[in-house]
Amino acid sequence: MWFLCVFYHRLLDFRKPEVEALAELFGEEIADNESLQWRLPEHHHNDTPFHFVQLSSEEIAQNIAKRSILVKGMYELWGEGTCYEELKDSIQSYPDSRKLPFLSSGSTFRISVETFGKALTFDEQKDRINSLTYIPFEGRVNLKNPDHNFFLMEMDESEENNGLPPIVQRRIFFGREVGFADRKLLPTFQLKSRTYLGPTAMDAEMAFLMANQAKATSGKLVYDPFVGTGSILVSAARFGAMTMGADIDIRVVRDGRGPDCNVWSNFKQYGLPMPVALLRMDNNLPPWRSGLKEIFDAIICDPPYGVRAGGRKSGGRKILRGTVDPYTVPDDKRTDHIPSTGAYSLVECVHDLLHLAARMLVMKGRLVFFFPVLRDENGSEVKFPEHPCFRLVAVSEQILSSRYSRVLLTMVKVEPYSEEVEEAARLMHLEFRENHLKWLEDGNIHSSVFKPSDSSQIHADSKTFKDPKPKYRGKYV
Template sequence: MWYLCMFFHRLLDYRKAEVESLAQLFLDDKDKWSSLEWRIPLHHHPDSPFHYVNLPSEDAARNIANRSILVKGIYEIWGEGGSYEELEESIRSYPDERKLPYLEPGTTFKITVDSFGKVISFQDQNDRIKGFTYIPFKGQVNLKNPDHKFWVMETDDYGSSNGLPPVEGRRIFFGREVGGADRSLLPTYQLKSRNYLGPTAMDAEIAFLMANQALATPGKLVYDPFVGTGSILVAAAHFGAMTMGADIDIRVVRDGRGPDCNVWSNFKQYGLPMPVGLLRADNNLPPWRSGLKEVFDAIICDPPYGVRAGGRKSGGRKLLKGTVDPYTVPDDKRTDHIPSTGAYSLVECVHDLLDLAARMLIMGGRLVFFYPVLREDDNVENHFPEHPCFKLIATSEQILSSRYSRVLLTMVKISPYTEEIAEAARIKHIDFRENHLKWLEDGNLHSAVFSPDPQLTATGDSKLGKEPKPKYRGKYV
């Protein structure tokens, strides 16, 4: 059955991907619903908040909407039209057996008028509600806690100067709400009230979206190899998953800022179960025993890509640059020795992550991580990392500046980790070690992001350069 899905007008690229992921959690025939059928309403733009989606049942629609972060509501549409006259005709022709159960005496209801791109005055809202006398409501109005919520949603061509995706003509929807996101959890988890924070702690809303992409649910084990202050795992734990994290920085993962301000306290703060394991380990040389595989249900992370924070790996910076011979730690200094670490390039980091995930994820398990892209590059799609064990199922871009954005990649493990793949990864690992400097220079994102704009320096006026890619954004993100 077709439902109208109205999204919040933010994080536009993440919205359908979230619904499609949640469909995997709540729909029984997973293969059939691995990608959903979508339809854009008449006169609407692909970035519009209104989308029709085909779902098998109302229960499925409700479960998806209630667990989501970006679905404002999913509605059973009783009618739509380009004017209130057309709307009336459309509602009248909607079958009575679909309408009457929700209009019965003894039930309570509420009608809300909503618009996109324009504010409708209180007076006008009331007038519109009073116009629905042709619907035989027999129940009582209850504004606080109604059994049934009805929505009138209006869009129009208000002129294109407001920065919103264009609408070519007026469109009005009338529908019954089936479910909607519980965004009250966002203020609860917002970073400014988080006890222990690092410079790259993941924003709560994005962390929840990542946990949804990873299908975090009770009984599953979710791993973050760059755990930091635990901001991503907190979201996974909120949805009931068991969590495990590793980080190369022992100060962050073990000490924090004291006994009541550390990774553990971030879970305690929200009454969440503690991670089942936290350890200090290097993603480049993970300490997992050989033979251990297919143990995590999902791996979620924000790898260090060298813009806000650079990655580190074992080996020592001078050693890796070849300026000194291998350092042998004297026996009497071994106990408290603090090993030096070398820079960890993005390419190597992502290679290691994919190899680890290919081995350690269960079949059908998900790898969800951020990948940075320079926006000047065309054909960005061609640059996403690939692995024979994984199928890329969603890419959601978040524009961070005019120069670069980060893309949330969701991958599903579709084939097992074989000996051949392991051997190829081992050879690549050695290549990274032996050509450390070359790999480091290749992927230096920091200079690309922070160096002056070449167009600006060449012409003195960026407007003479090529037009920025047309892309709609939400109001804030």
């Protein structure tokens, strides 16, 4: 069945991957190397909020919409057109057998008018609803709690401000609502109401999107190796998953800012089950027992890539001293000794993360993480880290500044981990390191993001320096 899938006009790159992940979660059969079938309305640009998606049942469409963050609604399309005459013909030729069950005299209904990129007055909306008299509604109107919700959606050809490139033709849709998103989650979980926050806490909307990409759900175990204040795990726990987190900074995981302001209290605040474990360890030297594997259903994280927070790993002083005698801790100081840490480059961090995921994820388990990308690389194609155990299924870019963006990568484990695989992975990593070390090296990305802009540009002409806001905003929304 084809459904009209209407999105919120936000985080454009994240919209379809979310629906695809949720479709799998709710039982849509998708063959390996395939994805859902999508179709655009006539003359529409890929960034339009209106898309058609093929799903095997209404129930799946409803479940996706309910759980999704970026789907405004899923609709059974009854008709569409470029003007109201065309819409009428289209609705009238839609089979009665699909329409009549929802128009019967015993039922209640409501018709809402939605627009994109323009506003209609109340009277204009009423006129449009009244023009639909050719649909044989027999039920009673109920605005508060109707059995069936109908939507009339209208979008003009691009004018100034709807944020889409100017190729779109006016389009009107009429459909029956199958499911809609519960964005109430977002105000409840927004960071400003969170008790314990760190400088890089993941905002609630993005954290929920990450949990959806990871297909977090009841009975699954989700791990975050850079847990910090737990903002990603909170979203996974909200969807019913068991959670586990580790961090190298013991003050963050153990102490927080006091007894009622720590990682645990962030879960308590929302009545969510506590993580099954929080621990302090070094992702570079993890203490997993040998033989332990395939225990996590998903690994979700925002690795420290050195722009707002840098990574640390064990063995700082040893590295600093180089060839000088290895540092030893005097026996009487051992108990309270605080080990020093050294810088942990992104390349190493991503390598360790892929290794961890290859070993610890169950088959078909998902690794979901952010990866930074510099934007002034002269348009050269970005290469993402690879691993023989994983297939990359989604790449979603969020632009953070004119200098850099972060890309949410979703990988699925398709090959079991073995020593041969490890060797292949090592070679892939070396190749990646060879070709990309340039900007992934410690501090490099930080200086690229924060370097002062070219001074000749500033002095050239102070009036033209500030770009007018571009009309087509694309991924900036």
